[in-house]
Amino acid sequence: MHRFRRVMEKSKNAEIQKEYNQIHKSWLDLHFKTSAALFLLSLAVEAILGFMICNSDLLNTTIPIFILKFFIAPASANLLLILISFNVMKSKRLSQEIKIYTVSIVFVIMCFVLFTVHIAFPSLYFFFAIPIVMTTVYADYRLTSITSGVCLVSVAVSQLLIKWDVDKVDIFDSFNHLGDFIISIVILLAFSAACMVVIRFERAKNEASVLKEMDRNQLRLKLQMDELTGIFNRKALHNALQDMEEDETETTYIFVMIDLDHFKALNDHYGHLMGDQCLIEFGTILNECCGDAMPCRYGGDEFSILFSNYNMDKVIATCRRIQKNMEALRVGDYGELPVTASFGIAEYVKEMDMAQLIICADQALYEAKVSKNAISIYQRGMRQMGKKQA
Template identity: 45%
Template structure:
């Protein structure tokens, strides 16, 4: 179960990174639209000064600046609405932004395809999909980019001086070369995704191995709850906490446990300890249970009231009695608790001493819950 939770946490981290890249992906689309608009303005000014514009300047600006920028801004708005939509799944948003970038490149290429340098603009939407590590996404984006480029070359003549690829052998050759280049670029991207996914798989496996090792180091083998090593680490975190959080420490001891071992043997005793560990896990959803050693356990409560701590201890007592009855044990097995409050600046030794003192008082009665006197004073 813990391993599944860890895998979910890692996958959530991957999704978070994909989400950050999606925002950057969208911003790159916005940047491309702004950059294209600025270049179009500069080119318009240069061509006007050189006397290369054969139509009215207003018509030229309308056709080569305003129409493409308005179209691209419309696509950006669609992308923005998609990213901020609560109805769309994360993967759907990724596909929309990826294909919108291809559409923006299609607009830019169709308007300015007389410039040979614009031929490679379709590598941009393909490249931006690599980080997601999705073969299908990269393939669909590459296919749409190639089809958009082909459609533009064959059917769209935005600029009157553009030669159709059927009428110009040189343009046909350039077109074929550019398509081959896009295919080669797509193939390289697929290879990169393959190795990136392999590297991520290795990283995930190593993270799981590290998690399992940490579990072995901090979990008690018999009861599957935190061990003393984990308790020392928890004490260290508690001592370093300067946030003003309230900690209550509880020591637990199973009454008459030695009699159980002497009568039924250690195998039965281990079974009872293991089942008691399950009881602690069930009742300590908002606390950290530990096995201190032998039949002694402890719990650290953070920012919980004394009443909640006492209710938890009583619930553990009741569940333990039911478990003892289910195992048909005649011995008077009960659970005693000693409760103490942690004060900032207090050492781990002191909090243990206080809780142990309260536990000692509880064990003189057995099946009791005793509170260290300074915590009683704090509550009155």
């Protein structure tokens, strides 16, 4: 049962992580759409400005060369980058982390293409702030650091090594251009540092949310435990059976009802404190024998176990092990107690609901109680046909 509790806790933690992954996936979709929107916006602006320049005296080359260099070339490069991101996003073989890094770096390269081609517009320096800020939602220091580094390298390479526009003024030949370059580097560095601070607080907020959710899960788990025996209670069983009904996988379920034989006589003879101690010891036996199955206290001296992906032979073997441990049960100075356990077993089929499953197991238990300390497997119409003893 402890294994079952650990599985439940891991399952809840996995659900929390799954929710965060879903948030990152949604943001990644928006991240990609933002880069696609930048491509379309830049295409429209290039077309409008190109038309205006071609019909003015600012044009210092032929129209075909201008269109090739300042419209077709950047549009083709960025379209290729968008297609790369799109294929990565649609890939089922790549992890979400690889997709995030790819979309982030491709976004920077798109900004690099636009900045290099249209370097005559100093305001394009601030294009590089967009891909940096888009990474903060992932709360990944390394991602934001790499993105910031690629942005800074892109600005330096474009200014120092590439001269796409023949009218470009070398930054070392103009104090104003050199000043713009230095200021842009400083601003990008400051912006990157600010994003790191945002990530720090974003992580702290996320961790607080996770801890709060884990506390809620612990409380929820505690509310599903039986205080006396330390195993799950009837509410937990109801929730588990509800999950079983909603399960659309090929998981098999077997339900066992257990009743302690002669328990009323034990209470009458030894007193209720001894009866409680016997229930506690039986809860311990269930914990030891049930492995990753789910033992519950159904009420009074009735218990149940829900097995998933167990075959019938393994379930019967578990029940026999519980019976054997009961035979050796001793409480305090009373020696062996005159208490045994009877088991009613029913296998779940998809046409059943939880009430029908409980009724079937209860009918099998009724048959087992006739001879006491027995294991009975439910058969259709067994009240009329008799019992099948294991």
